[in-house]
Amino acid sequence: MKFDRPATTNPSDRMAVLGQPHTRIDGKLKTTGTAAYAYERHDAVEGQLYGYPLGAGIARGHVLAMDTREAEAAPGVVTVVTTLQMEKLPQDDRNIVRLFGGPEIVHYHQAIAVVVAETFEQARAAANMIRVTYDEDTSEIYNLAEKREMVEDQDIQTHTNVGDFHTAFGQAEVKLDATYVTPPQTHVMMEPHASIAHWTDGRLRVWTSSQMIDWHRQALATTFSLDPEAVHVESPFIGGGFGGKLFLRADAVLAALGAKKAGRPVKVALPRPMVINNTTHRAETIQHIRIGATKEGKITAIFHDCVSNTPPGGAGEDATNQTRYFYAGEHRLIVNRLAQVRLPESNSMRAPGEAAGLMALEVAMDEMAEKLGMDPVEFRIANDTQVVPENPSQKFSQRRFVECLRHGAETFGWTNPKPMSQRDGDWLIGHGMSGAYRGAPAQPSGARVRLQPNGRLIVETDMTDIGTGSYTILAQTAAEMTGLPMDRIEMRLGNSSFPVSSGSGGQFGAASSTAGLYAACVALRAMIAERMQADPDTLDFRDGQVIDGARSLPLSGFASEGEMVAEDKIEFGDFRSKEYKLATFAAHFVETRVNAYTGEIRLQRMLSVCDAGRILNPVTARSQVIGGMTMGVGSALMEKLDVDDKRGFFVNHDLAGYEVPVHLDIPQQEVIFLTGDDPVSTPLKAKGVGELGISGVAAAVANAIHNATGVRVRDFPITLDKFIDRLPPV
Amino acid sequence: MTAAPRPHPVPTGTSVRLTVNGQPADLVLDPRVTLLDALREHLQLTGSKKGCDHGQCGACTVMVNGRRINSCLSLAVMHDGDEVTTIEGIGTPDALDPMQEAFVSHDGFQCGYCTPGQICSAKAVLEEIRQGIPSHVTRDLEHVSFSDDELRERMSGNSCRCGAYANILAAIREVEERA
Ligand code: FES
Numbered sequence: 080m081k082f083d084r085p086a087t088t089n090p091s092d093r094m095a096v097l098g099q100p101h102t103r104i105d106g107k108l109k110t111t112g113t114a115a116y117a118y119e120r121h122d123a124v125e126g127q128l129y130g131y132p133l134g135a136g137i138a139r140g141h142v143l144a145m146d147t148r149e150a151e152a153a154p155g156v157v158t159v160v161t162t163l164q165m166e167k168l169p170q171d172d173r174n175i176v177r178l179f180g181g182p183e184i185v186h187y188h189q190a191i192a193v194v195v196a197e198t199f200e201q202a203r204a205a206a207n208m209i210r211v212t213y214d215e216d217t218s219e220i221y222n223l224a225e226k227r228e229m230v231e232d233q234d235i236q237t238h239t240n241v242g243d244f245h246t247a248f249g250q251a252e253v254k255l256d257a258t259y260v261t262p263p264q265t266h267v268m269m270e271p272h273a274s275i276a277h278w279t280d281g282r283l284r285v286w287t288s289s290q291m292i293d294w295h296r297q298a299l300a301t302t303f304s305l306d307p308e309a310v311h312v313e314s315p316f317i318g319g320g321f322g323g324k325l326f327l328r329a330d331a332v333l334a335a336l337g338a339k340k341a342g343r344p345v346k347v348a349l350p351r352p353m354v355i356n357n358t359t360h361r362a363e364t365i366q367h368i369r370i371g372a373t374k375e376g377k378i379t380a381i382f383h384d385c386v387s388n389t390p391p392g393g394a395g396e397d398a399t400n401q402t403r404y405f406y407a408g409e410h411r412l413i414v415n416r417l418a419q420v421r422l423p424e425s426n427s428m429r430a431p432g433e434a435a436g437l438m439a440l441e442v443a444m445d446e447m448a449e450k451l452g453m454d455p456v457e458f459r460i461a462n463d464t465q466v467v468p469e470n471p472s473q474k475f476s477q478r479r480f481v482e483c484l485r486h487g488a489e490t491f492g493w494t495n496p497k498p499m500s501q502r503d504g505d506w507l508i509g510h511g512m513s514g515a516y517r518g519a520p521a522q523p524s525g526a527r528v529r530l531q532p533n534g535r536l537i538v539e540t541d542m543t544d545i546g547t548g549s550y551t552i553l554a555q556t557a558a559e560m561t562g563l564p565m566d567r568i569e570m571r572l573g574n575s576s577f578p579v580s581s582g583s584g585g586q587f588g589a590a591s592s593t594a595g596l597y598a599a600c601v602a603l604r605a606m607i608a609e610r611m612q613a614d615p616d617t618l619d620f621r622d623g624q625v626i627d628g629a630r631s632l633p634l635s636g637f638a639s640e641g642e643m644v645a646e647d648k649i650e651f652g653d654f655r656s657k658e659y660k661l662a663t664f665a666a667h668f669v670e671t672r673v674n675a676y677t678g679e680i681r682l683q684r685m686l687s688v689c690d691a692g693r694i695l696n697p698v699t700a701r702s703q704v705i706g707g708m709t710m711g712v713g714s715a716l717m718e719k720l721d722v723d724d725k726r727g728f729f730v731n732h733d734l735a736g737y738e739v740p741v742h743l744d745i746p747q748q749e750v751i752f753l754t755g756d757d758p759v760s761t762p763l764k765a766k767g768v769g770e771l772g773i774s775g776v777a778a779a780v781a782n783a784i785h786n787a788t789g790v791r792v793r794d795f796p797i798t799l800d801k802f803i804d805r806l807p808p809v
Numbered sequence: 810m811t812a813a814p815r816p817h818p819v820p821t822g823t824s825v826r827l828t829v830n831g832q833p834a835d836l837v838l839d840p841r842v843t844l845l846d847a848l849r850e851h852l853q854l855t856g857s858k859k860g861c862d863h864g865q866c867g868a869c870t871v872m873v874n875g876r877r878i879n880s881c882l883s884l885a886v887m888h889d890g891d892e893v894t895t896i897e898g899i900g901t902p903d904a905l906d907p908m909q910e911a912f913v914s915h916d917g918f919q920c921g922y923c924t925p926g927q928i929c930s931a932k933a934v935l936e937e938i939r940q941g942i943p944s945h946v947t948r949d950l951e952h953v954s955f956s957d958d959e960l961r962e963r964m965s966g967n968s969c970r971c972g973a974y975a976n977i978l979a980a981i982r983e984v985e986e987r988a
Pocket residue numbers: 858859860861862863864865866867868869870879880881882
């Protein structure tokens with residue numbers, strides 16, 4: 080099905096099941112420990128061995144020698160695979176740095192060996208017996224601020240240069256010129272990367288933890304020079320991803336190499352302390368923002384310049400994206416720079432771009448409102464736009480940012496209190512707010528539906544559920560479209576023998592995969608209409624019946640002679656991006672306490688009002704947003720990978736060193752979704768929310784801290800050392 | 810770097826008798842096997858999760874003799890004769906425990922990987938408060954309350970990167986109020 084014009088009325092509009100607060104259909108499995116994740120697939124294949132990886136102890140240089148004799152002689156060891164035993168393995172386009180093979184080391188904890196043994200303990204012990212000799216290159220510079228001065232012309236990209244920013248800014252009545260820093264961050268999904276690999280007759284089967292089944296299949300085929308048809312990938316349950324499991328990683332490669340050499344299936348999980356430097360992270364950014372406005376608060380000039388770290392060939396963290404679209408202003412200059420820093424690979428993490436960009440932009444907006452003496456809510460409303468500022472012929476398909484702001488302000492009880500004006504005993508109280516913008520992309524997505532003689536419907540797609548609720552919203556889509564009750568829908572996800580879906584990433588998963596399943600269901604309805612010699616548009620599917628005027632037939636009857644199978648795929652026409660700009664919007668409000676004596680920060684309450692098209696399931700959508708809000712609190716207050724500037728690696732590479740929010744850090748959270756559909760987005764008129772939830776949150780927290788204390792911290796996260804000496808006298 | 814390989818003694822197994830979810834389990838284990846891996850790899854009870862293997866996340870929380878512990882931080886051989894309850898012993902898909910039901914109805918999870926640990930901890934937390942065991946946030950040592958902050962503080966060893974905390978709190982609260 081080609082989606083090449085905005086949706087009109089269609090069967091999904093009934094919203095008898097879709098849009099309803101259905102609890103997760105995989106909930107019973109997940110709460111009882113019966114959902115099996117990658118490393119737990121004892122059922123997958125007999126005779127699994129354990130692989131334990133070894134990561135490089137240097138950030139850059141070469142491996143000169145690896146003495147594996149002791150490891151190989153250790154009890155239970157079956158085989159040892161080292162990076163010196165092979166050339167660099169062919170690399171998939173989506174991986175920026177190599178995963179395995181050859182003597183060259185390009186980042187710390189790059190995988191250099193895997194020990195395969197009968198037990199986990201034996202493999203781990205033997206991995207520690209490998210003696211590695213390196214030739215270390217210590218000439219690299221790992222400090223982003225230093226590298227910022229060395230960015231080459233070809234790594235500077237001017238996204239927007241309209242009007243005359245410099246003149247307009249020079250003449251502006253009120254100006255802000257500030258620089259913000261957002262640190263490198265890491266996903267810390269609770270399930271570490273893990274895979275089981277098994278070879279039979281030159282075919283490779285992998286049970287893994289992947290957001291994108293087909294990307295993994297293609298990348299495995301490339302890595303091992305196989306026909307993609309000879310690779311099978313399964314990932315029905317995924318213990319979180321947040322962008323960290325989009326691409327093939329070393330766990331699957333090592334398991335496959337170990338299994339090949341051992342001639343038996345091998346499973347490998349990345350040990351937690353290896354995950355951070357071995358896999359990907361969100362890049363650090365240094366963002367320079369300048370805003371000029373009239374005294375009345377109309378933005379006339381806006382400038383955003385970002386630099387971030389990436390190994391050669393990567394895209395870093397382009398934190399300028401939202402600034403092109405979010406606020407009006409005639410004169411605009413927006414520039415992105417890539418600093419080549421040879422740390423581990425920087426790549427996507429939840430809301431890549433906007434998450435870091437809004438941390439800066441939305442604090443800048445708060446600072447600007449303060450300079451103008453304006454309410455920050457009103458300042459944002461005054462600069463709303465319904466068209467893309469740099470290209471006014473392109474309009475937003477739906478943009479209700481002002482409604483988010485007004486509704487949020489009212490619900491929260493926003494009064495724009497003066498900084499340092501509220502106090503409760505030893506605690507300074509602060510209120511802060513921010514706006515959020517995140518694009519609403521869509522990707523092609525396929526699905527197959529199989530109507531069974533017993534009246535059940537099997538849904539098959541390689542879509543993944545990384546905690547997003549895909550199982551549930553897809554079942555709701557199928558139930559809505561076929562008129563079957565939810566308990567008659569059997570969902571099968573995360574398997575490369577099913578039609579290729581959008582996968583989970585970039586906030587496109589829910590909107591795209593439900594559209595793909597919609598297409599498959601429309602195909603099934605057409606087959607049934609043909610059998611009935613009826614017009615598919617007039618048929619009504621409800622309560623397990625197909626109704627054509629006075630005629631009513633049980634749906635299961637159409638499969639009485641054998642299952643009825645329909646398959647299709649949704650493809651999105653470019654009207655979606657050419658004529659329109661599709662995006663999601665939110666307003667965040669935060670109340671915090673800061674201890675007047677110690678500077679301890681304790682959040683009190685959080686509110687998000689979201690504009691994201693039709694909400695397919697308010698239960699799972701709310702969870703996506705509170706999850707984003709929670710990660711946003713981490714960005715504001717604690718999350719930072721510390722770079723060892725000399726040795727070139729992230730020092731705090733475990734869950735004790737890299738802090739994420741825990742229960743006591745998170746206060747009451749409220750989420751409101753504006754009702755309404757966006758017919759330009761998909762046939763289901765839906766957009767994603769999974770990344771909107773994190774976008775802007777950290778800035779709202781930062782603004783609330785400023786409101787409590789009068790202190791502005793422009794270097795995230797806002798830890799005690801950065802402001803305790805500036806707290807107001809007690 | 811070219812030191813000759815040392816011969817390694819073959820680790821001999823140690824016998825351990827556990828009672829897991831009411832069933833006796835006799836195991837002969839490498840003494841390096843953690844309680845978590847004894848459950849996950851040897852008994853194939855994979856409901857208990859491994860998030861870090863270092864006592865930093867709580868995904869491996871199980872009950873031992875009625876107290877919650879991080880099973881990754883404890884060697885299995887230290888538990889000879891102990892009673893272990895894992896998530897599999899708390900309820901099954903056909904017979905959910907009230908805490909599991911509350912997690913489903915309040916959507917107290919997303920990816921589900923931290924969830925068994927959260928549920929084991931949540932059940933233990935209610936019991937600890939009932940027994941009057943104080944915590945870091947307890948104000949009145951004579952009367953330990955079921956306040957939100959007591960629940961949050963006591964659950965803070967169970968990280969949830971999906972950020973389901975607010976919903977987990979609602980689930981625990983519902984079970985507490987129904988009890
Ligand atoms: S796995 Fe035991 S605390 Fe993380």
